[in-house]
Amino acid sequence: MRDKLYYFLSSHLLWPYGEAAFKRVLEVQPEETVSFLLRQPEAAKQLLRICVSSTYLTNLLVRKPELLSWLFLEGGINQKRTKTEFLTALKPIIGKKEFPELIRAFKAKELLRIWARDLNQLESLEASLKEWSDLASACLQAIYEHVLPSVFPEGPPSAFLVFGLGKLGAEELNYYSDIDLVYFYESKESVTREDHQLFVKLAEKITSLCHHPQYGEVLFKVDLNLRPGGKESEIIQSTRAAEIYYENFGTALERLALLRARPIAGDIKRGRAFLDTLTPFIYRRYFDFSGVDEIRSLKKALDFKSKKEKLFNLKIGQGGIRELEFFIHTLQLIYGGRFLKLRQHQTFAAITALKEVKLISPEDADFFSR
Numbered sequence: 001m002r003d004k005l006y007y008f009l010s011s012h013l014l015w016p017y018g019e020a021a022f023k024r025v026l027e028v029q030p031e032e033t034v035s036f037l038l039r040q041p042e043a044a045k046q047l048l049r050i051c052v053s054s055t056y057l058t059n060l061l062v063r064k065p066e067l068l069s070w071l072f073l074e075g076g077i078n079q080k081r082t083k084t085e086f087l088t089a090l091k092p093i094i095g096k097k098e099f100p101e102l103i104r105a106f107k108a109k110e111l112l113r114i115w116a117r118d119l120n121q122l123e124s125l126e127a128s129l130k131e132w133s134d135l136a137s138a139c140l141q142a143i144y145e146h147v148l149p150s151v152f153p154e155g156p157p158s159a160f161l162v163f164g165l166g167k168l169g170a171e172e173l174n175y176y177s178d179i180d181l182v183y184f185y186e187s188k189e190s191v192t193r194e195d196h197q198l199f200v201k202l203a204e205k206i207t208s209l210c211h212h213p214q215y216g217e218v219l220f221k222v223d224l225n226l227r228p229g230g231k232e233s234e235i236i237q238s239t240r241a242a243e244i245y246y247e248n249f250g251t252a253l254e255r256l257a258l259l260r261a262r263p264i265a266g267d268i269k270r271g272r273a274f275l276d277t278l279t280p281f282i283y284r285r286y287f288d289f290s291g292v293d294e295i296r297s298l299k300k301a302l303d304f305k306s307k308k309e310k311l312f313n314l315k316i317g318q319g320g321i322r323e324l325e326f327f328i329h330t331l332q333l334i335y336g337g338r339f340l341k342l343r344q345h346q347t348f349a350a351i352t353a354l355k356e357v358k359l360i361s362p363e364d365a366d367f368f369s370r
Contacts, residue, residue, distance in 0.1 A: 001034050002026055008041065009048055018052035025051060025058060028065040036073055043072045046120045050112075053119055057112055067112060077116050080123065081131065086110070086138035094146045100215040103139060107219055110135050115175065126172075126348060133173040136220055137164065137264040140181075143209050144265045151202045157195050159186040160202065161239070161274060162265035165226050169260035170346050178223040181207075182261070186270055187240035196238070203236040226257045239274050246281045252294035252333070258282045259329050259336075260345045283336035283343060295330055324368060331359055 005026070009015050015022075025047070026034060037044040047068070051058050061068050070076045081089075093102040114135070118128035140162055148156070166180035167173045183203040185191070211218045225231050228245040237245070246254065258278060263271025328350050336342040339357045344350040348369060355365035 014052045018048050021051035021058040025061045076113050083134035083138050090142040099146050130171045133171040140265040147205045158188045159267035159270035161271040163261050164264040165261050169262040178221045180223050180226050182227045183236040184239050187238040255282050285337040
């Protein structure tokens with residue numbers, strides 16, 4: 001039966017590149033699954049594309065053969081999930097001793113589904129990246145709820161806020177990107193120095209559960225360098241301390257980072273309220289010359305980095321993704337104080353808004369969105 005399937009796929013353009021991986025996956029499958037793939041040739045082609053595109057997912061399907069049946073026979077590949085649905089699915093494992101292993105298994109299974117839908121054009125790239133961002137956000141919320149009782153058994157003395165920045169904040173997270181996080185806790189007179197140290201411990205535990213080797217494979221690699229003051233500052237700050245820092249020492253680079261900030265875990269409602277208080281810092285009514293000079297310096301640094309690349313680099317090369325994002329977000333920074341429509345955390349939404357306020361042409365907007 002397997003030989004019939006291999007013969008059928010042997011004329012496929014991708015077969016020479018995926019034959020070995022495809023056969024590894026099929027070797028551990030029951031006859032029922034092989035028979036299904038023979039009867040459903042489109043599903044067999046979809047599986048071949050997965051095998052060609054990702055060694056990680058091929059190995060996952062070999063280690064956990066039941067995932068192939070879930071993906072195709074049970075219709076997993078046709079499912080789409082929201083952050084709320086991810087959280088509902090994660091709730092039963094919160095508090096369990098095996099939580100680190102269980103949440104990694106959950107993430108791997110959902111990666112397979114989202115990747116398969118994206119790769120086989122069952123979902124747009126924009127929607128796939130948003131769903132992947134929602135999964136990351138849901139995992140962070142689950143980790144927070146799992147860790148919280150070990151640090152604050154009776155609950156935190158004030159709201160704990162987790163912000164996603166960069167591509168996570170923009171809901172455009174790439175499959176293997178780091179996640180940019182910033183932690184805050186809400187300022188209150190009742191919060192003591194001991195409480196502050198416990199908030200530090202809480203932030204450290206969340207970060208560790210995401211990427212420390214002791215828990216197995218990395219769930220998400222966390223980058224905390226976009227916090228106020230960068231890597232030299234504490235892992236978490238109070239909201240008032242952050243406000244004072246941004247008012248007195250905030251840079252154009254930090255304002256660019258906050259353009260895509262979004263509360264993703266902890267107290268989401270209080271996170272949105274705190275982000276609102278930072279709006280005057282991010283979007284200034286009038287853009288001064290010092291801000292222009294800062295942006296020029298940032299552009300020179302970006303150009304220098306891109307010129308070091310001997311071959312074209314899609315991400316950081318000249319005309320690449322990072323340069324496009326810098327152009328879009330700089331326009332938001334300069335004009336966002338005047339045009340409220342430009343205050344968007346998603347890059348695609350920002351491009352549309354820039355077109356609507358006539359800062360870029362419709363033709364450029366269409367080109368940038370491709």
